[in-house]
Amino acid sequence: MKELLILKTGALGDVLRTTSILPGLLRRFPGLRVTWLTARGAIDLLRTHPQVAAVVGVDPNSAAELERARAELCARRWDWVLSFDDEQPLCRLASALPAQRLSGAHLDAAGRRVYTPDVAAWFDMGLLSVHGKARADALKLENRRSHPQIFAEMLGIEIGKPQLLLPEAELARAAEFAREHELHAGGALIGLNTGAGGRWHSKALSPERTIELSSAIARELEGRASFLLFGGPDEAQRNARIVELARGRLRLVDAGCDNALLDFAARLSLCRLLITSDSLALHVALAREVRVVAFFAPTSAAEIETYGLGEKVASTAADYCSYKADADTSTLSTERLLAAALRQLTGM
Numbered sequence: 529m530k531e532l533l534i535l536k537t538g539a540l541g542d543v544l545r546t547t548s549i550l551p552g553l554l555r556r557f558p559g560l561r562v563t564w565l566t567a568r569g570a571i572d573l574l575r576t577h578p579q580v581a582a583v584v585g586v587d588p589n590s591a592a593e594l595e596r597a598r599a600e601l602c603a604r605r606w607d608w609v610l611s612f613d614d615e616q617p618l619c620r621l622a623s624a625l626p627a628q629r630l631s632g633a634h635l636d637a638a639g640r641r642v643y644t645p646d647v648a649a650w651f652d653m654g655l656l657s658v659h660g661k662a663r664a665d666a667l668k669l670e671n672r673r674s675h676p677q678i679f680a681e682m683l684g685i686e687i688g689k690p691q692l693l694l695p696e697a698e699l700a701r702a703a704e705f706a707r708e709h710e711l712h713a714g715g716a717l718i719g720l721n722t723g724a725g726g727r728w729h730s731k732a733l734s735p736e737r738t739i740e741l742s743s744a745i746a747r748e749l750e751g752r753a754s755f756l757l758f759g760g761p762d763e764a765q766r767n768a769r770i771v772e773l774a775r776g777r778l779r780l781v782d783a784g785c786d787n788a789l790l791d792f793a794a795r796l797s798l799c800r801l802l803i804t805s806d807s808l809a810l811h812v813a814l815a816r817e818v819r820v821v822a823f824f825a826p827t828s829a830a831e832i833e834t835y836g837l838g839e840k841v842a843s844t845a846a847d848y849c850s851y852k853a854d855a856d857t858s859t860l861s862t863e864r865l866l867a868a869a870l871r872q873l874t875g876m
Contacts, residue, residue: 531560532606532608535622537588538567539808540570543567544573544692546675547691548689548833550579552683552685562579563580567585571583598621606627608627609627609629612632616635618633622635646682674830689833692812695790698790701794711798714754715753716749716873717753718745720758720803723763725760733805741803741865742778743777754780754781755778756780758796758802797818801872806822820872824840838872843860844859
């Protein structure tokens with residue numbers, strides 16, 4: 529085994545967590561050369577990874593870019609192609625590649641999207657499931673294995689951990705930001721990433737609940753805590769509300785909602801603990817070995833592997849893991865999240 533091609537675009541957090549397969553693959557196949565095709569926005573998550581030899585970036589919605597990628601990739605013979613995207617254009621690309629072995633989603637002879645049996649443990653819970661959507665949803669709810677566990681078992685490798693190496697320039701900018709705002713002068717620095725972007729409203733804690741939780745943590749730590757607020761481009765207005773609510777109550781600094789991807793990761797790396805929704809920030813924190821308290825309502829907590837770096841607080845409502853935009857978050861109480869945060873901050 530010499531040449532491996534991974535096809536994985538999708539959400540940035542999904543791309544980053546999938547890097548957990550790399551250590552095991554390189555241990556199983558010493559000397560393996562890994563090429564990874566991903567969306568252009570995810571290139572920075574992969575280009576510094578020591579076990580990725582080459583990254584091919586595309587716009588997954590551009591037929592012209594996918595055709596150029598197909599021509600480039602078809603110029604080589606692949607020992608193994610791992611196709612982890614289930615969209616039609618990516619399945620078509622996977623089917624066109626010269627490969628000794630293909631695992632994952634592709635098109636069958638009739639042009640239908642299908643997946644190979646060796647990766648059924650993952651795809652059986654997804655949109656392409658041979659069991660239909662109702663059973664796929666039930667399997668996802670019943671699942672107790674993490675994403676890295678499932679992928680390691682499918683690929684016949686040891687479970688691994690995602691990794692995100694940051695260039696010196698980004699680390700230096702983060703250090704300067706910390707000095708400018710005296711982030712480490714007020715006790716434990718706690719990151720807050722309690723939003724959820726535009727799609728999954730029920731992944732988030734409201735600004736009011738975010739401030740309630742942060743205030744409770746600060747009281748328990750007798751004021752020896754500072755907070756660094758994170759968010760993406762869709763959360764600027766929401767985070768402005770949190771900053772307003774915190775004024776005069778908490779030592780809180782806005783990290784900004786328009787940071788470049790690796791600058792976002794570098795600023796997050798400054799934190800002792802991150803309190804986060806099921807989001808890109810969660811996966812960045814784990815890859816950067818920042819402790820986490822992660823909360824879940826519409827999505828699966830079981831799929832997340834924390835690698836001993838924190839804990840998960842899952843909704844106990846009836847619609848937990850329902851993937852509903854309006855899932856019930858009422859059981860993600862301040863008391864439960866506070867207890868988890870204090871355990872992580874005190875090393876319990």
